[in-house]
Amino acid sequence: MIHQYKNNGYNIIMDVASGSVHVVDDIMYDAIALLEPEVGELEKPEKLSEKLCGQVRCQLQEAAFSQAKGYSREEVDEALEEIQTLIDEEELFTKDIYQEYVTDFKKRETVVKALCLHVAHDCNLGCKYCFAEEGEYHGRRALMSFEVGKKALDFLIRNSGNRRNLEVDFFGGEPLMNWDVVKRLVEYGRSQEEKWNKRFRFTLTTNGMLLDDEVMEFCNREMSNVVLSLDGRRQVNDAMRPTRNGKGSSYDIIVPKFQWFARFRKGKDYYVRGTFTRYNLDFSEDVKHFADLGFEHMSIEPVVAAPGEPYAIREEDLPRIMEEYDKLALEYIKRKKEGRGFNFFHFNIDLSQGPCVAKRLSGCGSGTEYLAVTPWGDFYPCHQFVGQDEFRMGSVDEGILRTDIRDEFKLCNVYAKEKCRDCFARFYCSGGCGANAYNFHGRITDTYEIGCQMQKKRIECAIMIKAALAGEEQE
Numbered sequence: 001m002i003h004q005y006k007n008n009g010y011n012i013i014m015d016v017a018s019g020s021v022h023v024v025d026d027i028m029y030d031a032i033a034l035l036e037p038e039v040g041e042l043e044k045p046e047k048l049s050e051k052l053c054g055q056v057r058c059q060l061q062e063a064a065f066s067q068a069k070g071y072s073r074e075e076v077d078e079a080l081e082e083i084q085t086l087i088d089e090e091e092l093f094t095k096d097i098y099q100e101y102v103t104d105f106k107k108r109e110t111v112v113k114a115l116c117l118h119v120a121h122d123c124n125l126g127c128k129y130c131f132a133e134e135g136e137y138h139g140r141r142a143l144m145s146f147e148v149g150k151k152a153l154d155f156l157i158r159n160s161g162n163r164r165n166l167e168v169d170f171f172g173g174e175p176l177m178n179w180d181v182v183k184r185l186v187e188y189g190r191s192q193e194e195k196w197n198k199r200f201r202f203t204l205t206t207n208g209m210l211l212d213d214e215v216m217e218f219c220n221r222e223m224s225n226v227v228l229s230l231d232g233r234r235q236v237n238d239a240m241r242p243t244r245n246g247k248g249s250s251y252d253i254i255v256p257k258f259q260w261f262a263r264f265r266k267g268k269d270y271y272v273r274g275t276f277t278r279y280n281l282d283f284s285e286d287v288k289h290f291a292d293l294g295f296e297h298m299s300i301e302p303v304v305a306a307p308g309e310p311y312a313i314r315e316e317d318l319p320r321i322m323e324e325y326d327k328l329a330l331e332y333i334k335r336k337k338e339g340r341g342f343n344f345f346h347f348n349i350d351l352s353q354g355p356c357v358a359k360r361l362s363g364c365g366s367g368t369e370y371l372a373v374t375p376w377g378d379f380y381p382c383h384q385f386v387g388q389d390e391f392r393m394g395s396v397d398e399g400i401l402r403t404d405i406r407d408e409f410k411l412c413n414v415y416a417k418e419k420c421r422d423c424f425a426r427f428y429c430s431g432g433c434g435a436n437a438y439n440f441h442g443r444i445t446d447t448y449e450i451g452c453q454m455q456k457k458r459i460e461c462a463i464m465i466k467a468a469l470a471g472e473e474q475e
Contacts, residue, residue, distance in 0.1 A: 232286025
């Protein structure tokens with residue numbers, strides 16, 4: 001399968017199965033477009049037939065005449081030879097060999113490698129788009145006890161097999177509302193590392209309202225990554241992330257803290273994470289605002305909300321959003337070349353190696369390798385399913401009871417999703433978010449179409465950026 005598109009003056013060809021990406025001239029771009037339907041049908045197109053080459057040559061020369069492109073016979077033959085070389089090197093029109101691999105997914109032993117610990121089902125902000133209902137998750141306000149968290153870490157150690165590196169994210173609500181338990185759980189986790197030959201990678205997601213010097217110092221020592229929640233410009237952030245009492249600006253409270261913390265991290269991982277809604281479709285301005293505040297690592301995600309919500313993104317918003325990603329990509333390139341670049345999560349794409357095959361096919365590992373734990377110890381496939389009783393898998397006391405849920409998620413991959421099978425982005429997005437699919441269509445093997453369109457655009461922009469910056473290095 002081939003995906004080709006034009007962006008910012010670049011002709012880009014993606015060979016989906018091999019992951020190869022080529023920046024080509026006009027004649028190569030046109031030739032591949034003519035070859036793709038027929039060559040794509042061949043089982044192993046090692047050799048372009050003379051008949052097929054003749055057909056392409058005629059069509060290109062006809063196109064050259066009608067479009068005044070001026071392709072000569074020699075240029076056409078040279079393009080076809082180059083295409084043949086790429087085919088020989090298995091970088092063009094390659095066969096998808098991964099579909100056979102997924103048949104073994106259900107047979108694989110389940111190894112848990114990550115937990116999302118909901119240490120606080122409570123929050124000190126009243127974010128209007130919060131899927132967790134201001135931290136309550138369709139239930140009651142609660143804080144995780146140390147005993148429940150300890151049992152969760154013990155479960156992770158017992159069920160992680162031979163995997164040495166384990167990940168634990170302290171999440172909420174607002175986890176700093178239960179800070180003492182966070183510290184005690186980190187201390188307990190560290191005490192178990194040598195005994196079980198494990199290494200914990202702790203992360204924290206915070207809105208920053210309770211961030212202080214003691215928290216920052218501890219996080220700098222113990223947290224591998226810290227996610228700082230901020231939506232962008234003051235008016236954008238405060239409109240959707242008000243304080244619980246409606247008094248004061250959350251932006252004014254947290255931004256100075258975040259700026260100091262980002263400097264204090266001294267090269268350790270962090271990123272500022274925002275959400276854009278229908279109210280700020282000019283979200284590239286918010287990303288630029290992050291960079292102007294001095295943040296180097298950032299992400300801004302489209303809100304996912306019920307269609308009836310006034311802030312929900314609608315299909316008619318997509319053309320504007322696509323333009324905004326293009327604007328952001330150009331600004332990203334400009335600032336990189338000027339020596340004041342920033343890292344935008346969705347533009348970080350590895351074209352040389354990428355994730356392992358399992359990750360490329362099935363994504364985040366929710367429900368199998370990754371589980372969410374409520375304050376009272378219940379297991380769910382991920383944080384977005386918490387509170388939906390039909391997805392309760394067990395608990396820290398019982399273990400995993402609903403192996404049927406685990407097996408359903410284990411088989412959730414890009415080939416199980418009809419809308420993903422022939423999508424060029426399937427090995428980059430890994431089939432998208434199962435929770436979004438379920439919330440919009442009632443099954444995890446469907447897709448959230450608006451999200452898919454934005455994801456594909458981000459991938460195209462990311463690859464164009466690679467081409468632009470590679471060209472700069474060669475000059």
